[in-house]
Amino acid sequence: MRPAHAVIDLSALRHNYQFAKTLAPAARALAVVKANAYGHGAVRCAEALRELADGFAVACIEEALELRQAGISQPILLLEGWFEVTELELIVEHDLWVVIHHHGQLADLAEARLARPLNVWLKLDSGMHRVGFAPDEYPAIWRSLENSPNVASLTRMTHFSRADEPETGRTEEQLAVFHRTTDALGGPASLCNSPGVLAWPAAHGDWLRPGIMLYGATPFEFEQTHAERLLPVMQLDSKIIAVRQIETGEPIGYGSRFVTQRPTRIGVVAMGYADGYPRHARDGTPVLVGGQRTGLIGRVSMDMLTVDLTDLPQAGLGTPVRFWGNGLNASEVAAHASTIAYQLFCNLNRVQRLYRD
Incomplete structure (x- = not known):
């Protein structure tokens, strides 16, 4: 699956x-x-x-x-x-x-x-x-x-x-x-x-x-004492499904929005705007790969997106990726996509929901 x-x-x-x-x-x-x-x-x-x-x-x-x-x-x-x-x-x-x-x-x-x-x-x-x-x-x-x-x-x-x-x-x-x-x-x-x-x-x-x-x-768009005590309910996760090594000066993804500034190792992840991840998320939007923070590079497509693995040599095929949840607040991700956490949650589509109690 x-x-x-x-x-x-x-x-x-x-x-x-x-x-x-x-x-x-x-x-x-x-x-x-x-x-x-x-x-x-x-x-x-x-x-x-x-x-x-x-x-x-x-x-x-x-x-x-x-x-x-x-x-x-x-x-x-x-x-x-x-x-x-x-x-x-x-x-x-x-x-x-x-x-x-x-x-x-x-x-x-x-x-x-x-x-x-x-x-x-x-x-x-x-x-x-x-x-x-x-x-x-x-x-x-x-x-x-x-x-x-x-x-x-x-x-x-x-x-x-x-x-x-x-x-x-x-x-x-x-x-x-x-x-x-x-x-x-x-x-x-x-x-x-x-x-x-x-x-x-x-x-x-x-x-x-x-x-x-x-x-x-x-x-809130600022630190607020009470809000800091809230616990994230949704963890949006996927995995790396392909790894590529790209040379300096090469474009990645639709529209060539991101061009590598160094030899770059990229991870392709099974997540896209058809799942509800915001298409307009900017380069550098934070993600967690194997629990380590890195960033989105290139335009989000319908079923896939790409993340920078250059400084994460331990990450590879099958490594888990978290888009928001524990360790990465949805509000921070939303700010990088010029939206709000409400919309991230409400736009969730296609992905299976698994309940933990």
Whole structure:
């Protein structure tokens, strides 16, 4: 079998969830497992967290139904609510919680005849300006939902746009808008994504929504005390499938992007952009070969890439190669590819996932 594979460490996943809870011991936490648990496998990750998690959060009903069909009985929040009014019947049937963030959803709910009222998280646009209700309309909407027979409970909610950039002042501005708009309304509050959990204790509220931190990647572009305690969950590995000795001045790979500056020993590795490794990763992007650090050379192709073995004489055919995981944080790799760890994980494709617990 092709040697490219991802090992998912479920014990590390549980460690990261429990760490989020220790940072806010008075709060509950929804484990965010949208987008197939950021590429880690939603069902297996939810099963691993079943005994710990206060609930789960997904983007859409398809993701929620996959968890319900796998026997996950904890609360599941639909972060984008519903897209079609016909989903409401399934939402009630499977006891899903919903975010309401636009007037069309309000109209759907007002007209619906539901067998059971819903647990609603009402989203405030506190400054991200993506979805949610404006501050001047939010209190009236909240009060109308309090009186709706289709609503069982209400939670105040917003989302931070720059919690990973604490020097900007933007999170303080959003916090002020949230408190000014919603404090008089009562009810539980949920504000914190992963950088909020890690860096903004004043914003922890009643419900956390840890996402990327569950999978062991930092959301910050700087060293952050709490983020350093996260454990990587995914190890993306493969092996060297060919070794070549190339003379000085020779191009390697498509487009001749890299030209050797010395006699160069290269390793060809079974990993490419069809597996999810970023095609635009630069020369020098770090990889671990046999546990030793070296760099990518040449353009990533669909099924293969090339790494520099010149200073690693012990490496050869069959030597293991790690692209991120223990020993090499995905966020560092992402920075060399002008992207973020979220995208690396979510783009993972074709490689077999092996679960370790």
